[in-house]
Amino acid sequence: MSVAKRKKDAFVFIDGNNVYHNLKLMAIKPSHIDFQKMSNLVCSHFNFNYVKSFYYNSIPSLADGKGIYYAHMKFLGGIRALPNFVVKTRKLQRSSTLEILAEKKALINDLGLCHKCKPLVESNCADCIGNTKKREKGIDVMMAVDMLDLSVIQNKCDVCILISGDADFVPVARIIKDNGKEIYSAFLTKGYSYELRDKLDFFILNRDLLIKKCLK
Numbered sequence: 001m002s003v004a005k006r007k008k009d010a011f012v013f014i015d016g017n018n019v020y021h022n023l024k025l026m027a028i029k030p031s032h033i034d035f036q037k038m039s040n041l042v043c044s045h046f047n048f049n050y051v052k053s054f055y056y057n058s059i060p061s062l063a064d065g066k067g068i069y070y071a072h073m074k075f076l077g078g079i080r081a082l083p084n085f086v087v088k089t090r091k092l093q094r095s096s097t098l099e100i101l102a103e104k105k106a107l108i109n110d111l112g113l114c115h116k117c118k119p120l121v122e123s124n125c126a127d128c129i130g131n132t133k134k135r136e137k138g139i140d141v142m143m144a145v146d147m148l149d150l151s152v153i154q155n156k157c158d159v160c161i162l163i164s165g166d167a168d169f170v171p172v173a174r175i176i177k178d179n180g181k182e183i184y185s186a187f188l189t190k191g192y193s194y195e196l197r198d199k200l201d202f203f204i205l206n207r208d209l210l211i212k213k214c215l216k
Contacts, residue, residue: 008158008182010048011150012039013143015164016057022165022191026207031075034216036082038163038205041213042186045203048159052084054146056139059089088146090138144172151181158182162200165192170199 014035023030035055043050057076062069080087147160152175160176162169165187176183185196186203188210196202205214 007047007049009051010043010046010159010161011051011147011157012042012053012161012163013147014039014053014055015139015143015162015166016055017139018164018166018191019188020057022188023210025190026188026210028207028210031078032216033210033214035079035214036085037214038210041209042161042163042184042203042205045186046159046161046184046201048161050084051157052086053082054143055079055085055087056143057087057089058139059091061091088142090142140166140168144169147183148172148176151176151183152179159184161186163187163205165190165196167193167195170195173200 020030023033035053039053040050055076059076060069060072076087076089079085143162143164147162150156151158151160158181160181160183162173162183163186169185170193173183173185183200184202185200186205187196189204189206192204
């Protein structure tokens with residue numbers, strides 16, 4: 001009598017920023033998505049045993065507005081409450097300081113522009129006046145380290161499933177595979193990298209599939 005082959009255990013690693021913004025591009029509200037269903041769906045597609053998910057995301061500052069801050073924290077709280085989910089965050093960084101912004105706005109003021117011209121210059125030269133731009137910093141590194149640690153070093157899973165379209169993960173994927181573990185990719189139809197598709201077996205989460213299988 002043949003013995004049934006054990007399904008391999010998979011951990012799911014979700015690039016929250018990548019998924020969040022690409023859901024919006026697909027006209028799907030991120031708060032409407034059940035990330036537990038998404039995790040189960042990708043594991044089922046690759047025929048692995050779903051064990052645990054890790055959701056990575058940057059968080060805004062109260063300086064960005066109380067509405068934005070508390071809405072995002074509520075969103076993350078909902079994900080954190082899901083069974084077998086771990087949420088990891090970092091603060092959203094800014095590419096320039098508010099002091100530099102104030103200084104460059106002062107330079108615009110010193111030009112002596114009329115009340116009609118000044119708003120036009122400010123709105124059309126955002127970079128010139130030091131417009132602060134928010135960006136994630138350290139999330140990709142955190143994800144890469146965790147995937148390598150949990151699969152190769154601690155041997156807690158057989159398979160990593162990355163939900164992201166970011167090519168930055170190609171090098172760590174190579175290391176994981178070189179060390180005898182498996183890694184697969186799932187990504188939304190918006191914002192995916194050709195290099196990631198070229199290096200890993202992948203599963204595309206298109207809009208119809210998300211609406212049919214992953215809504216709350």
